[in-house]
Amino acid sequence: MSSNKVLEQHIAVFGESGSGKTVMLSSFYGSEQEPLNIKKGAFNVVAENASQGTHLHQNYLGMKNSGTVPEATRFASTTYRFILKFKGETEAKRLKAKPFDALRLVWHDYPGEWFEQDVSGPEEERRRIDAFRALLGSHVALLLVDGQKFLENVGEEERYLKSLLSNFRNSLVLLRDDLLEDGKPLVTFPRIWVIALSKADLLPDLDVHGFKELVIEKAGSEIVELRTVLGGLAESEAALSVGEDFVLVSSAKFSTDAIEVTQRIGIDLILPMASVLPFERHLRWAQADKLTKKVAVKLIGNAEVVAAALGAASNIVAVLMGKRNKLAGAVGLALSQLTPKLEDAIKSAGAKLEAADAAAVTKQQNLAATLDGFRKDLDEAEEKAILVRSAG
Amino acid sequence: MSFIWATRGRTWGFRFLRSGGFGDPLPPYDAAFADIDASPSAFRRVGTTVAVRFPDPSGRNDSAGRPIPHEFVVLPPLSDHINDVAGALERIWPLVADEYETVWDSDPS
Numbered sequence: 318m319s320s321n322k323v324l325e326q327h328i329a330v331f332g333e334s335g336s337g338k339t340v341m342l343s344s345f346y347g348s349e350q351e352p353l354n355i356k357k358g359a360f361n362v363v364a365e366n367a368s369q370g371t372h373l374h375q376n377y378l379g380m381k382n383s384g385t386v387p388e389a390t391r392f393a394s395t396t397y398r399f400i401l402k403f404k405g406e407t408e409a410k411r412l413k414a415k416p417f418d419a420l421r422l423v424w425h426d427y428p429g430e431w432f433e434q435d436v437s438g439p440e441e442e443r444r445r446i447d448a449f450r451a452l453l454g455s456h457v458a459l460l461l462v463d464g465q466k467f468l469e470n471v472g473e474e475e476r477y478l479k480s481l482l483s484n485f486r487n488s489l490v491l492l493r494d495d496l497l498e499d500g501k502p503l504v505t506f507p508r509i510w511v512i513a514l515s516k517a518d519l520l521p522d523l524d525v526h527g528f529k530e531l532v533i534e535k536a537g538s539e540i541v542e543l544r545t546v547l548g549g550l551a552e553s554e555a556a557l558s559v560g561e562d563f564v565l566v567s568s569a570k571f572s573t574d575a576i577e578v579t580q581r582i583g584i585d586l587i588l589p590m591a592s593v594l595p596f597e598r599h600l601r602w603a604q605a606d607k608l609t610k611k612v613a614v615k616l617i618g619n620a621e622v623v624a625a626a627l628g629a630a631s632n633i634v635a636v637l638m639g640k641r642n643k644l645a646g647a648v649g650l651a652l653s654q655l656t657p658k659l660e661d662a663i664k665s666a667g668a669k670l671e672a673a674d675a676a677a678v679t680k681q682q683n684l685a686a687t688l689d690g691f692r693k694d695l696d697e698a699e700e701k702a703i704l705v706r707s708a709g
Numbered sequence: 710m711s712f713i714w715a716t717r718g719r720t721w722g723f724r725f726l727r728s729g730g731f732g733d734p735l736p737p738y739d740a741a742f743a744d745i746d747a748s749p750s751a752f753r754r755v756g757t758t759v760a761v762r763f764p765d766p767s768g769r770n771d772s773a774g775r776p777i778p779h780e781f782v783v784l785p786p787l788s789d790h791i792n793d794v795a796g797a798l799e800r801i802w803p804l805v806a807d808e809y810e811t812v813w814d815s816d817p818s
Binding site: 334335336337372386387388389391392393428429430433434437438439440441465 | 715717721722723724725732733734735736738739747771772773774775778816
């Protein structure tokens with residue numbers, strides 16, 4: 318966290334050129350600027366850099382009103398920071414106990430060809446390494462499978478999938494020495510690698526279960542190889558889900574003469590996947606004893622902040638925050654005692670927030686309601702066969 | 710004829726097909742295009758250097774359906790005679806059109 322009032326979550330979207338990274342980013346931000354979404358939500362999504370916000374909104378409106386897709390990203394990566402500002406007045410008494418009052422989403426966009434071809438020279442090479450370092454410091458990663466290429470290879474999906482996954486793997490192998498400082502494995506690392514079908518509108522008959530089965534059947538070996546390479550980059554490599562979570566994503570419905578931006582799939586899951594999915598998984602790994610002490614303190618410390626936010630409205634925050642010292646001191650024992658209670662506490666806190674009225678509640682309650690809403694969004698996406706989460 | 714040429718093909722992403730004689734063409738390319746927005750066509754002169762962008766004259770797209778742009782940083786003496794996008798199309802495009810025809814649908818590396 319860069320501040321004690323902001324929880325910062327980084328998302329890494331890995332995808333080849335033309336797979337839809339910039340469209341996805343523009344759709345995410347643009348849809349949050351729609352007047353209808355601004356009014357009904359308990360929070361506003363604001364780009365910290367106003368020029369970047371205008372640029373993304375312009376991309377979105379170009380798709381919506383003129384049917385034009387954003388320009389390809391070239392020769393450089395750009396980091397976008399979005400703040401979720403929660404509505405409502407802050408209550409002075411609760412301010413001290415409040416873990417954070419805003420959530421920041423950090424999203425890195427870059428040229429997809431950095432996975433596919435050589436760079437043009439030393440400057441682009443430096444930028445590529447910097448971008449990959451930033452991506453590998455994220456909390457969750459989406460690995461895009463291009464729905465258009467998937468469709469072009471119907472019946473022979475393995476050709477495309479094997480090539481895609483091998484390109485990712487090879488890029489990471491080649492950059493490994495540049496990505497690790499002194500060869501030390503990374504503690505902050507995207508430990509959940511969700512495989513996402515982009516342009517899912519092109520494959521309307523394929524639900525997430527069918528997608529998952531196809532990927533595993535056709536490219537299971539490549540997933541295992543990718544996991545091995547990723548495991549070599551991260552400390553506590555047992556705490557790693559690669560190709561165990563799947564999601565369908567469509568930034569809009571594209572046809573020959575129009576782009577219907579209201580026909581989105583999975584874009585509303587970006588925030589829940591960035592914030593709540595790692596939190597849930599980290600708790601599970603802690604319970605299963607898959608984390609070293611160093612990683613546990615880092616990950617569960619963060620999870621505890623989310624839990625405290627969720628629990629703020631039901632007065633469990635003091636209990637949770639009081640356990641923080643124990644966690645750092647005797648992590649194994651404290652985790653085994655703490656984690657089941659955290660899950661229970663969050664569920665009961667969420668139930669009390671169900672009827673929250675955005676116009677009347679405090680900023681704290683809005684924050685807690687939003688995080689709890691994210692948790693439910695993930696559940697609902699699973700019920701609708703848009704998302705499947707790892708059982709492990 | 711000294712110029713930097715950046716473009717992409719049907720299946721390959723942005724790269725420099727001419728370096729303008731620079732060992733690393735990216736810094737001078739960045740400097741020339743720094744204040745130019747993402748419009749499909751653009752022209753800017755700073756001193757003796759011209760930065761110009763136009764969409765592929767044959768209307769070719771990449772495999773994702775995005776129109777292909779061509780971007781040039783033109784140095785003197787060629788830049789002395791180019792004052793707008795139309796002028797760039799007339800003077801520069803004939804110098805690279807045949808080459809692009811042969812590489813746009815295959816990997817130039």
